[in-house]
Amino acid sequence: MTIRLNVIDLPKSDYTGGLTSLCAGCGHNQISNVVINAAWENGIKPHQIAKMSGIGCSSKTPAYFLGKAHGFNTVHGRMPSVSTGARMTNTDLKVLAVSGDGDSASIGIGQFIHAIRRNVNMVYIIENNGVYGLTKGQYSATVEKGSKKKKGLVNETQPIDMCKLAVNLGATFVARSFSGAKKQLTSLLKAALSHDGISIIDVISPCVTFANNDESFRSYNYVKGNETELHVYDYIPHFSPVEQVDIPAGEYEDIEMHDGSILRLETVGKGHDSSNPVAALTAIHEAEIVSKHVTGLLYYDPDRPSLSQSMNLSDTPLCQLSEEDMRPDESSLDEILAHLRG
Amino acid sequence: MEPIVNDFSISIATVNGTGSQSANLILLQTLFDMGVPVSGKNLFPSNISGLPTWYILRVSNRGYQAPGDRVHIQVMMNKDTWEKDLDNCLPGTVIIYNTDIKMPAPEKEGCIIYGAAMTKMARSINPKLARMIANMAYIGVLADLLSLDQAILESAVSKQFNGKEKAISINVQAINMAREWSAENIEKQDPYTIEAAEKDPDAFFTNGNEAIALGSIYGGITMLPWYPITPSTGIAEGVATWLPRLRQDKDGKATCAIIQSEDELAAVGMVVGAGWAGGRAMTCTSGPGISLMSEFIGLAYFAEVPGVIWDVNRTGPSTGLPTRTQQGDLSMLYEASHGDTKFPVLIPGNMEECFEFAWRAFDYAEQLQTIVFGFSDLDLGMNQWSCKDFKYPDQPMNRGKILRTQEELDAVENYGRYRDVDGDGIPYRTLPGSGLAPYLTRGTGRDEDGNYSEDPKVYHKNMQRLKKKINGARTILPQPLQRLEKEREVGIVYYGSMETTIQEIDDQLEATGLMVSQCRVRALPLSPEVEKFIAEHDTTIILEINRDGQLYGIVRKEIPIDLVPKVHSVAYSDGLPPRARIYSDLILETLRGCGYDN
Numbered sequence A: 001m002t003i004r005l006n007v008i009d010l011p012k013s014d015y016t017g018g019l020t021s022l023c024a025g026c027g028h029n030q031i032s033n034v035v036i037n038a039a040w041e042n043g044i045k046p047h048q049i050a051k052m053s054g055i056g057c058s059s060k061t062p063a064y065f066l067g068k069a070h071g072f073n074t075v076h077g078r079m080p081s082v083s084t085g086a087r088m089t090n091t092d093l094k095v096l097a098v099s100g101d102g103d104s105a106s107i108g109i110g111q112f113i114h115a116i117r118r119n120v121n122m123v124y125i126i127e128n129n130g131v132y133g134l135t136k137g138q139y140s141a142t143v144e145k146g147s148k149k150k151k152g153l154v155n156e157t158q159p160i161d162m163c164k165l166a167v168n169l170g171a172t173f174v175a176r177s178f179s180g181a182k183k184q185l186t187s188l189l190k191a192a193l194s195h196d197g198i199s200i201i202d203v204i205s206p207c208v209t210f211a212n213n214d215e216s217f218r219s220y221n222y223v224k225g226n227e228t229e230l231h232v233y234d235y236i237p238h239f240s241p242v243e244q245v246d247i248p249a250g251e252y253e254d255i256e257m258h259d260g261s262i263l264r265l266e267t268v269g270k271g272h273d274s275s276n277p278v279a280a281l282t283a284i285h286e287a288e289i290v291s292k293h294v295t296g297l298l299y300y301d302p303d304r305p306s307l308s309q310s311m312n313l314s315d316t317p318l319c320q321l322s323e324e325d326m327r328p329d330e331s332s333l334d335e336i337l338a339h340l341r342g
Numbered sequence B: 001m002e003p004i005v006n007d008f009s010i011s012i013a014t015v016n017g018t019g020s021q022s023a024n025l026i027l028l029q030t031l032f033d034m035g036v037p038v039s040g041k042n043l044f045p046s047n048i049s050g051l052p053t054w055y056i057l058r059v060s061n062r063g064y065q066a067p068g069d070r071v072h073i074q075v076m077m078n079k080d081t082w083e084k085d086l087d088n089c090l091p092g093t094v095i096i097y098n099t100d101i102k103m104p105a106p107e108k109e110g111c112i113i114y115g116a117a118m119t120k121m122a123r124s125i126n127p128k129l130a131r132m133i134a135n136m137a138y139i140g141v142l143a144d145l146l147s148l149d150q151a152i153l154e155s156a157v158s159k160q161f162n163g164k165e166k167a168i169s170i171n172v173q174a175i176n177m178a179r180e181w182s183a184e185n186i187e188k189q190d191p192y193t194i195e196a197a198e199k200d201p202d203a204f205f206t207n208g209n210e211a212i213a214l215g216s217i218y219g220g221i222t223m224l225p226w227y228p229i230t231p232s233t234g235i236a237e238g239v240a241t242w243l244p245r246l247r248q249d250k251d252g253k254a255t256c257a258i259i260q261s262e263d264e265l266a267a268v269g270m271v272v273g274a275g276w277a278g279g280r281a282m283t284c285t286s287g288p289g290i291s292l293m294s295e296f297i298g299l300a301y302f303a304e305v306p307g308v309i310w311d312v313n314r315t316g317p318s319t320g321l322p323t324r325t326q327q328g329d330l331s332m333l334y335e336a337s338h339g340d341t342k343f344p345v346l347i348p349g350n351m352e353e354c355f356e357f358a359w360r361a362f363d364y365a366e367q368l369q370t371i372v373f374g375f376s377d378l379d380l381g382m383n384q385w386s387c388k389d390f391k392y393p394d395q396p397m398n399r400g401k402i403l404r405t406q407e408e409l410d411a412v413e414n415y416g417r418y419r420d421v422d423g424d425g426i427p428y429r430t431l432p433g434s435g436l437a438p439y440l441t442r443g444t445g446r447d448e449d450g451n452y453s454e455d456p457k458v459y460h461k462n463m464q465r466l467k468k469k470i471n472g473a474r475t476i477l478p479q480p481l482q483r484l485e486k487e488r489e490v491g492i493v494y495y496g497s498m499e500t501t502i503q504e505i506d507d508q509l510e511a512t513g514l515m516v517s518q519c520r521v522r523a524l525p526l527s528p529e530v531e532k533f534i535a536e537h538d539t540t541i542i543l544e545i546n547r548d549g550q551l552y553g554i555v556r557k558e559i560p561i562d563l564v565p566k567v568h569s570v571a572y573s574d575g576l577p578p579r580a581r582i583y584s585d586l587i588l589e590t591l592r593g594c595g596y597d598n
C-alpha cells in the first residue's frame, strides 16, 4: 500500500489526534476531520500550529486533531485573549482556534468582538449547535427565535448571528459552513489558514444529543415518532454523521437529518462580491427571510493590517529574543538615573 | 520666638483640576532640591475636576515621611472645605488663605492668620488663566514666609513645566509677585522656617509606578496587556513612555507588545497566552481587576504558566475609595482563584525595591512556572518618594526549566510535562511552535504526561507537587529585613508601604520606654525567618493597613500552633496613608491587653 504524502512529505497520520470522546454523530467530530484534512492539504508543519480553545464540547476537540501541535484548552469564552498573547509572543505560530456558540456568543462575546477589532492573526472556528452541549442542552444565544425544546419553553429572544456581527465589526475573513459540507469547509479552512488576519468561520454543527426540539430547522428531534420518553440526560444516541453535502454556488439543498428534519443550506452565488460587506450582509439577511442558511465565503479583506503587523513587532519572535535584546545595557540605566537626578 | 526649622507639616486645600498639583509638586521639588528631608502626599478625589484635594507636605529632620500628627501650616484655597479646614486647625496653626474667595475671613483662636489676594494677583498677570495661576500665589507667599531659595524655586518651576518657556515665565511671574507682596505686607509672626541642607547628589524623586515600569523593562518584559485603573495606570504608562527608547531591536522594531485590552479578563488572558508561548508578560491593575482575573489566575497556577501581575492596592471593597490607599488585597493575592492555590507575592517597601522586585518578578515567574504577584499600593505607587538608586540587575535572567532543543529534551530522563524529575516540584516545559513533546495545556485534571485524567491519586499527587513547588519559594524569594533589639521582648512584623511610617512609630514607642524589634516581610509565602523572629520574641505584633489583619491571618495559619498565642494583630485602615500616632497608640493598647504596662 502506498502512503500519500502532502507537499512537505508528511502522511496524513502526522495530522491526526487522540480518539474523540464526543457523542457519536456529533457535528464537531466532522469538523475535526476537516481540520486534519485542511492542515495536511495545506502542507503546514503540524508543530507550527497552536491549537486554542475555550470550554465546551467543541472546545475539547483540539485533543482530537493535530497531535503534534501544542494546544491550550483555556477558560470559558476567553480563548481569544490567550490566543492574542500567544500569537504576539511567537509570530511564527499559526493559531487555529475552536470555540462554541456558548463560548463565543455569550460569555466570550466581548473577546470575540475585540479579537476582530484587533484583527488578531488567527483562524477562529465557531462550532455552532444552538445549544450548550457540555452543560446538557440549554439554548445558546445563536438559536433561532421560535425554537422550542421538547419539554421547555419557546425561545423568544432574537438570535445573534455571528457572521453578521463579524462583518459589521470589520472582520477580514468571514465564512459560514456546515459540519457535513466537508468539501466546502475544507476549502474555506484552507483559505483561512492562508489569511494573515482574523478568519471567522461559523460552522453549523448539530448536537445530536441535546438539540432535541421539533421546531428549529437546524436541529434534530431524535425521539420523533417515538412516544416513549427515552431521553434522560445521560442517554447518548448513536448516530452516524449526516451525509456529506456539496452544494454548487448559488444553489441550495435540503439536507435530511437523522430524525427526518430538514436543514436548508444555500451556497453563495458565483456573482457574490466577497469584498463588499453590504453584499455579505444582504446575502445573510435574504437567506434568513426564507429560512435558509447561506454558506460559503461571505466577506474577505486581505488588505487590513493584522495585529502583529500594526504593532511593528520585531522580526524575531519575542519568545526567541536573546537576553541582550530583552535587557537594556547598564549605561542606559545610568542615563535614566542622570535624567531623574536632573 | 524660637524658630522651628525643617520640622513641620503643611496642608494645602485646593480644588482638583485647577492646576494645584503642579504648584504642590513645585513646592515639594524646591524643598527636596534645598536638601530638606521632605515627603508629599496627594489626597485626591475620584474625579477629574471640581472636588476637594489636599496635599500634605511633611518636612522632617528625622526623615519622617508619613503625614504627621498635626498640621502646622494650613493653606486654604477651597471654598467647599473652608469651614472644615478651619475646624481642623489646632491652636498655633498658621493659616494662609486667599482673600478673593467669597467666604468669611478665617478666625480661630490661637492661630496665626495671613491673607493674600491671590486671584487678583493672578488676574493681573493673565485674566484667562487666573484660576490656575492663583495656585502659584500661595507658593510665592510660602516662599517668602519660609525663606525658600529663589533660584532653586525657579528651577523647580522649569522642571515641572518641562522647559516650556511660556508656562515657566507666567508661573515664575506669579510666584514672584506674591513673594514680593508678602515680603512687603505680611509681618511674619510664626516660627516655621526652612534651612537649606547638604543635598545628597544621588537622591531623586520618583514614584512606585515609575520604578516598577522601569524595573519591568530591565526585567525583559515582552508583553504588557493592561486595562486602565487607578492607581496602577502609571505603571503601564511608564512602560509605554520608556519602551521606545530602551527596547527597540536593530531594525527599530518593538521587542515588547503593549495592548490596552478590553478588560482585565482579557489582560490576564493575554498574559497567560504570552507566558505559555515563552514570553515575559505582565499586567498591572488594582483590586477590582484582580477579582475579574481570578479564574485565569487559577488556570495559570494549575497549568503552570508564568506571568506577572502588579496589584497597586486602593481602598476596597468594590469601588471603595478609589483614590485612597490600603493593604487590603494581600490575602486575596496569596490565595487567588478557586480551589487550592497559593502564589508568590513580592512586597516592596520603597522605590529601590519597586525597581528591583519588578525585574526579579519575571525570573521568579519563569523559575516557578506560576503567576507572581507584585504588591504595591496607592501610597507607594502614586506619591513622590526620595530614591537613591536603581541598581542594575546583578544576575543574568533566569528563564527557568524551558527545553528548547531535542538534545535538551533527551537529556531529561523520564520527561513528562508535569513530572517532578528534579525533586523540587518544578517540572520542565516545552514551548508551542517547537514541536518538542507537544501537549495540550488545560485546566482539567491531567497526569504527569499532560494527558487528561480524573484519577483521584493522580490529582492528589499533582496538587501535593504544586504545594511543594510553591513552598520551595520560601527561601528563594526576597527575605525579610530585620532590626533586632537586644531584649527580644516585643517584635513588630510589617510590610510594604508601612515602611514609610515605621521609624516614627518606633520612636513614639521608644518614648514610652518600649524598645521593639522589627521584621519587614518582603514576600509571600513567608520565609522561615519570620517564624524564627516570632519564636525569639515574647510578643509579636503584626502591623498592617487593613481592617482584619490579613498578614496576621496568614501567619497564624502557617506557624506552629504553640507560637500562635504570641502573635497579635494591629490593623487599621481609613483610606489615608498611615499616620504613626494611630498605630503606636493601637500597639500600646494591644500590649496592655497582653499584660504589658506602659
Ligand SMILES: Cc1ncc(C[n+]2csc(CCOP(=O)(O)OP(=O)(O)O)c2C)c(N)n1
Pocket: A055, A056, A057, A058, A059, A076, A099, A100, A101, A102, A103, A104, A127, A129, A131, A132, A133, A134, A135, A140
Ligand atoms: C466560567 C464558566 N461558567 C460556566 C461554565 C460551564 N460551561 C461549560 S461548557 C458551557 C457551555 C458550552 O457551550 P458551547 O460553547 O456552545 O459548546 P458546546 O458544548 O455546545 O460545543 C458552560 C456554560 C464554565 N466552564 N465556566
Ligand code: SF4
Pocket: A022, A023, A025, A026, A027, A028, A057, A058, A129, A133, A134, A206, A207, A208, A209, A210
Ligand atoms: S452533547 Fe452534543 S455537542 Fe456535546 S458531544 Fe454530544 S452531540 Fe456533540
Ligand SMILES: [Mg+2]
Pocket: A056, A100, A101, A102, A127, A128, A129, A130, A131, A132, A133, A140
Ligand atoms: Mg454549543
